[in-house]
Each structure stands twice: as structure tokens, then as C-alpha cells.
Amino acid sequence: MKKSLILLAGVLFPVMGWASGGGAMYPNDDISIDWSDKAAMQRGAALFSNYCLSCHSAGYSRYNRVGKDLGISDELMSENLIFTTDKYGEKTKVGSLMKVNMTGEYAEQAFGTAPPDLSLIARSRGTHWLYNYLRGFYLDDTRPMGVNNGVFPAVGMPHVLAELEGLKTAKKEMQDDGHGGQHEVIVGFEQVTQGSMTAEEYDQAVKDLVAFLDYLAEPYKETRQNVGTGVLIFLFFFLILAYLLKKEYWKDVH
């Protein structure tokens, strides 16, 4: 009885997760990350330290480790990507963890929720979600920050990339929710003020940023995949060898 219950839970939970994750989101565009494109990740790292690291930390990563992986020298890192100071007022060192100065309590007062650490966000939310979330902010004067989000409704985060993207309003429509009722869904955005980037440039910038977050969440991903391929190739040749050996041993038995 107990066993079958556990089995049932094992089958049901993933299905429930899938069902709840399938909620409507707008925008809902696909993204693919090119792990060999280190230049994109470098641009993403610059965006991250300029626009995100003031509120969010990436407390599992050190600046110089990121630099080493992405080919950014310690000097460049220190000059262009580090903007925080330590508790003595000195500039944060390249060997430090990527932490913010703001305290959790202060952030909670200012935004209603503390901005979460983003080290592993690409694994918990996925790159698809992140790509659309960062392109999903629209004007909404009922919200404390003046913006809402088509992917994360009633989000507490302001649209920090508005100077790049500009501001948009959402076009909404009533649609059947499939259970006999109606609900409001976003069907499009309308640009109201221009940012410093065109729509294509902004999409590319967000893609770079998400590529960087994806790297951050799993710095060993590339190594892991290469090792995996190597192991499979080894096993394949080992199989042939083992088979030949088996034939040799059993040759005289029959």
C-alpha cells in the first residue's frame, strides 16, 4: 500500500508541476543559448553588473572565476564590472563573491520582497522564462513601481532596463478560460517611449544577459557535456573490446 502511494506521488507530482507551469504568459518567444559564444556572455556579464547587481547578488560566484571562464582579465573586471565596496569602504576585490551591499530588510521595505539571489535562477526558472520575463514589462499605474509584467504578474521589481528598451503598454483582450468563464489576457505590446536601443537590439541584449545567467547557474555545463560525450565514446569502444574478448574466451568451450 505504502509503496503504491509513493509510486503514485512520483507519477503525479511531475504532472502537476507541468500543469501549473503551463499558465498563460506574454511574451512567449523561444531562445537558444550558444555556449561557445563567450563574447555574448561577456556582454551579458557587463549588463548584469550594471543593471542587476545593485539589487540582486550572485552569491555563489566570484568575480575572478567568472572572468577566468569568460576570458575577462582581473584588471578589466575590476575597472568595468565591479561597482560595490566592502565594509571598510574599499572597492570590492576580484576574488570576492558577487554580493550586493543592500541589506535584505532594506530591500524588503523598498520593494515589498527582497530581490532573490540570481546565481541559480537560470536553473530554477529556465532560460525561456527569463528571456520573456525581461521583455515582459509594461506600464501599469495600479502597481507601486508603475509597471507590471506579462510573465510575472504583480511583480515587485521595477523595469530596470527601461532606459534601453523604452516603455510599452499592454493590449488586453477577454478570452475564454476553458472552464466556462472569461479572463483577461495580454495579446500584444505597444511602444510608447523609445529607449536607447531598437527592439532587435534589446532582444539581443536580453539574450546575452540570459546567456550569462545560464552560464552562472552552471559554470561547468560545457565541461560536463564534453566529458559526457567522451565517456559515451569510451563505453562504445569498450563494448566492442569486451565483445571480442568474450568471443575469445568462449571459443573453446563449445
Ligand code: HEC
Ligand atoms: C531596483 C532593484 C532591482 C534591480 C536593479 C533588479 N531587480 Fe530583479 N527583482 C527585484 C525584486 C524586488 C524582485 C522580487 C519581485 C517579486 O517577487 O515580486 C526581483 C525579481 C527578479 C526575478 C524573479 C525571481 C523569481 O524567480 O522570483 C528575476 C529573474 C530578476 N529579478 C532578474 C533581474 C535581472 C536580470 C536584473 C538586471 C537586468 C534585475 N533583476 C534587476 C529588484 C530588482
